[in-house]
Amino acid sequence: MRTLVAGVALICALAMPAKAATFDEQLATCKACHGEKGISETSEVPSLAGMPANYGLIQLYLFRAKMRKIEIMNDVAKDMTDDDLRLFSDYFAKLPPPKATEPADPAIAARAQAVIAKNHCGSCHNADFSGREQMPRLAAQREDYLLKALRDYKSASRPGYDATMDEVIRPITDADIADLAHYLARLR
Amino acid sequence: MAFRSSTRRALLLAGTFGTLVAAWPAMAQQAQPLPPGSPLIGRPENEGAMKLAPVAPPPIPATAEKVAGVAEKLTVSKGFKLEVYASGIANARSLRIGDKGTVFVGSRLLDKVSAVVDKGGKKEVKVIASGLYRPNGLAFKDGTLYIAELSKISKIEKVEDNLDSPAKPTVIYDNLPKDEAHGWKFIGIGPDNKLYIPVGQPCNNCLPPETHGQIRRINLDGSGMEVIAKGVRNTVGFDWHPVSKELYFTDNGRDWASEDVPEDELNRVTKVGEHFGSPFCYQGDFPDPEFGWGRSCSEFTPPVTKMGPHSASLGMRFYTGSMFPAKYKNAIFVARHGSWNRSKKFGGDIVAVHLNKDGTVKNIEPIVTGFIGPDNNYIGRPVDVQMLKDGSLLISDDFNGAIYRLSTSNGKTASR
Numbered sequence: 230m231r232t233l234v235a236g237v238a239l240i241c242a243l244a245m246p247a248k249a250a251t252f253d254e255q256l257a258t259c260k261a262c263h264g265e266k267g268i269s270e271t272s273e274v275p276s277l278a279g280m281p282a283n284y285g286l287i288q289l290y291l292f293r294a295k296m297r298k299i300e301i302m303n304d305v306a307k308d309m310t311d312d313d314l315r316l317f318s319d320y321f322a323k324l325p326p327p328k329a330t331e332p333a334d335p336a337i338a339a340r341a342q343a344v345i346a347k348n349h350c351g352s353c354h355n356a357d358f359s360g361r362e363q364m365p366r367l368a369a370q371r372e373d374y375l376l377k378a379l380r381d382y383k384s385a386s387r388p389g390y391d392a393t394m395d396e397v398i399r400p401i402t403d404a405d406i407a408d409l410a411h412y413l414a415r416l417r
Numbered sequence: 418m419a420f421r422s423s424t425r426r427a428l429l430l431a432g433t434f435g436t437l438v439a440a441w442p443a444m445a446q447q448a449q450p451l452p453p454g455s456p457l458i459g460r461p462e463n464e465g466a467m468k469l470a471p472v473a474p475p476p477i478p479a480t481a482e483k484v485a486g487v488a489e490k491l492t493v494s495k496g497f498k499l500e501v502y503a504s505g506i507a508n509a510r511s512l513r514i515g516d517k518g519t520v521f522v523g524s525r526l527l528d529k530v531s532a533v534v535d536k537g538g539k540k541e542v543k544v545i546a547s548g549l550y551r552p553n554g555l556a557f558k559d560g561t562l563y564i565a566e567l568s569k570i571s572k573i574e575k576v577e578d579n580l581d582s583p584a585k586p587t588v589i590y591d592n593l594p595k596d597e598a599h600g601w602k603f604i605g606i607g608p609d610n611k612l613y614i615p616v617g618q619p620c621n622n623c624l625p626p627e628t629h630g631q632i633r634r635i636n637l638d639g640s641g642m643e644v645i646a647k648g649v650r651n652t653v654g655f656d657w658h659p660v661s662k663e664l665y666f667t668d669n670g671r672d673w674a675s676e677d678v679p680e681d682e683l684n685r686v687t688k689v690g691e692h693f694g695s696p697f698c699y700q701g702d703f704p705d706p707e708f709g710w711g712r713s714c715s716e717f718t719p720p721v722t723k724m725g726p727h728s729a730s731l732g733m734r735f736y737t738g739s740m741f742p743a744k745y746k747n748a749i750f751v752a753r754h755g756s757w758n759r760s761k762k763f764g765g766d767i768v769a770v771h772l773n774k775d776g777t778v779k780n781i782e783p784i785v786t787g788f789i790g791p792d793n794n795y796i797g798r799p800v801d802v803q804m805l806k807d808g809s810l811l812i813s814d815d816f817n818g819a820i821y822r823l824s825t826s827n828g829k830t831a832s833r
Contacts, residue, residue: 283475290476296528311477349673353470363473388597390526393471395597399620 252316258305259317267324275365275374279326284365285318287390297387326359327369333415341412344405348397358416363390372414379406471757472795476527478507478818487797487814488821491787496742499785502811502822503533503540509813509820511603511732512803513555513562517577520803520811520820521545521562525553525601530564532580533820545576545583553653554604556612558637563612565602568593570614570639590639594619594628599651603732603801608662612637615666617651622671622696624708630695632666632686646686648717650695654732654801659747661776663687665721667730667751670699672758679703681730682720683751685776691718722778727756728764732801736769738808740825745769750810752799755789765789767799767812767823785812785823 262271267278277285291297292306293314309317333341345351353364360366367375381387382398383406389395401409479487484504493499503520509531511523520533530546546552546564554565562576564586570593571586590612594600599617606612611634618625632646632655646666655666664686670679679699694701694717696708701719704712724730733751748769755765765788771779788797798816805811809824 283473287473287476294476294528314477352468355468362470364470385595385597390476391471391473392597392600396599396620399598399623 255305255313255317256320259321262301263321267321268327269371269374272371273373273377274371275378276327276370277321278324279359280318280321280366281360281362281364282315282318282322283362284360285321286314287363289314289318291390326366329369329415329417331415333412337408337411338415340405341408344401344409348401350397350409353393358413367413368416370414372410375410375413376406379409469758469760472755472798472816474508474526474798474816474818476507478505478509479816481505484814484817484819487817487819490790490796491785491821493823494782494784496826497784497823498826499812499821499823502820503542504817504819506531506533506542506820507818508815509818510553510800510815511555512801512811512813512820513557514803514805515557515562515577516560518806519577519580520805521555521557521576522813522820523553523555523564525551525815528552530555530562532576534580543580545580546573546586549586551601554602554614556604556606558606558610561637563589563604563606563637565604565614567597567600567602568595570604570612570635589637590614590635590642592642594626596629601653603653603655605655605657606637607634607664608657609634610637611635611641613645613655613664615649615652615655617649618695621673622705622707624696632664643689645689646684646691646693648692648694648697649684650699654730654751656734656749658772658776659735659737663776665733665735665749667724667733668693668695668720669729670727671696671705672727674699674703674706676759677726680723680726681728681753683722683724683730683733683749683770683778684718685721687718692716693718693720721776722770722781724751724781725753725763727759729754729756730764731799732803732813734802734804734810736804736810738804738810740808741810742825744771747772750784750802752802752812754798754800754815755795762789762793762795765795765798767802767810785821788814 262274263269263277269276289306292302293309295303354360354367358368382394481504484501488499488501506522508524508526509522510525513521522531528547528549529544530552532543532545534541549566551567552564556563560575562573564571569588569591571588573584573586576583596619598619604614613634615632616629618630630649631644632649633642633644635642649668651669652666657664666684668682670681684693696705697712698704698714698717700723702714731752731754733749736745736748736750748771751768753764753766756763766783767785769782769784773779790796795816797814800813800815803811809822812821
């Protein structure tokens with residue numbers, strides 16, 4: 230699995246132009262990993278279609294400032310201007326969001342819903358998990374990405390922009406995380 | 418790996434329970450019943466109350482034009498005026514002033530500490546330290562700037578002599594937990610020449626370890642740590658009474674108990690080691706629904722006043738200047754950042770807390786209001802206040818990345 234991820238990362242990296250000039254050229258770089266329509270087919274790479282623009286802008290800022298460390302993204306964002314941050318986050322926010330194709334396991338879904346109710350997840354991410362403002366869309370996101378993101382919050386290897394997720398994730402167990410990722414990835 | 422196996426399992430189950438799962442999306446929309454004893458019982462289950470989220474300021478500061486527009490929309494109480502002091506300082510948080518008049522600005526979400534210098538009436542903003550981790554807290558003493566990151570305190574000596582090429586901060590104290598929740602810090606140096614450092618509760622509401630939920634103090638070289646207050650959930654502002662020298666601090670109450678209770682607190686430390694209640698008792702008279710069992714609020718020191726529900730009372734300073742009218746002498750100016758965990762937002766203002774001679778609270782007077790717009794959204798959010806030498810008061814706004822200056826309308830020293 231690790232080799233596979235590394236391989237995908239390499240292909241993505243090769244798709245990057247040496248010095249991106251136009252918006253379309255830069256966009257091609259994004260789409261190489263995040264999918265032609267912003268719906269990712271790449272392991273542990275999130276779908277960006279329908280992602281709230283504020284969330285996108287903040288993440289791009291964090292990548293540019295190397296406050297969130299993912300080498301490919303740090304490189305992509307390195308030379309972006311403030312206007313670029315707005316342009317790209319607005320672009321992906323306007324794409325039609327991903328749709329889940331397969332239903333969730335009912336037992337897992339029930340457990341996930343209990344965790345969601347107890348921890349007020351829907352209060353920020355919306356009841357339908359479409360996200361808003363600085364809070365990402367989670368519905369129909371890639372399961373492997375949700376797993377990674379939640380585990381990274383839990384281990385503090387991905388500190389949040391503000392500390393909300395760091396506080397929220399505290400009582401959530403790894404078993405909960407697996408249930409949440411399964412359920413949210415299939416949420417319609 | 419986990420993805421593949423769960424996919425396979427889901428496909429298998431989808432075949433088996435095809436008809437059952439077809440009804441699932443509808444069920445997913447329904448709210449779960451609350452468990453007995455849940456602190457959320459009584460929370461209105463309407464759409465508005467279900468849509469409460471912390472408000473994150475953008476990482477890019479608002480333009481100067483936009484900030485000017487915000488300043489115009491704010492309301493100041495009679496006899497005062499407000500103007501933009503500086504803009505373009507993303508996520509401007511704690512404020513401190515140097516001996517030579519430099520205004521230092523901390524940041525919670527970004528990695529920088531900035532300095533604002535006056536160049537013939539024009540404000541110049543310089544980044545004096547970067548690559549820091551949540552450098553929210555600042556203190557200044559004898560030419561040295563102290564910076565509080567999430568889990569360490571560092572200093573830059575003779576900082577105002579080298580604003581264009583300042584030395585890197587050197588760490589003086591890092592025996593601090595690394596929790597993100599309530600881990601960002603406000604710091605200050607007391608009349609005892611010691612540096613005061615809060616360690617917040619690492620959660621909304623929990624029984625924190627012995628190392629958390631407190632205010633500590635250390636010597637300026639990092640030695641001699643002593644815990645001076647306990648039962649502190651999350652203080653992001655404190656100062657010392659100019660006459661009694663007692664420490665007053667704001668403390669933020671817990672979330673999700675209800676819309677109106679508990680309120681934030683303004684506390685006074687009268688003896689070392691006092692316990693201010695959290696998480697057993699909030700606002701002096703509200704036994705916590707989870708941790709208050711078997712405890713009594715009378716075990717703990719109550720606040721000198723309640724500061725409003727979820728108001729996020731943050732930075733505060735005693736007013737010792739002579740520009741404002743005499744009744745503000747030794748009053749406390751408090752920045753209330755404003756609520757998120759409340760349907761109708763509360764706070765978003767600067768208030769003056771007037772004290773009696775014995776240090777108790779006389780009343781709370783709004784001074785700058787209107788950070789919450791008529792549509793229940795923020796147009797800005799005040800974080801800290803800092804007096805300038807002329808007696809005017811600076812106010813930081815982390816939402817717009819700006820600093821405002823509050824002065825009296827005639828700009829002169831008020832007559833006594």
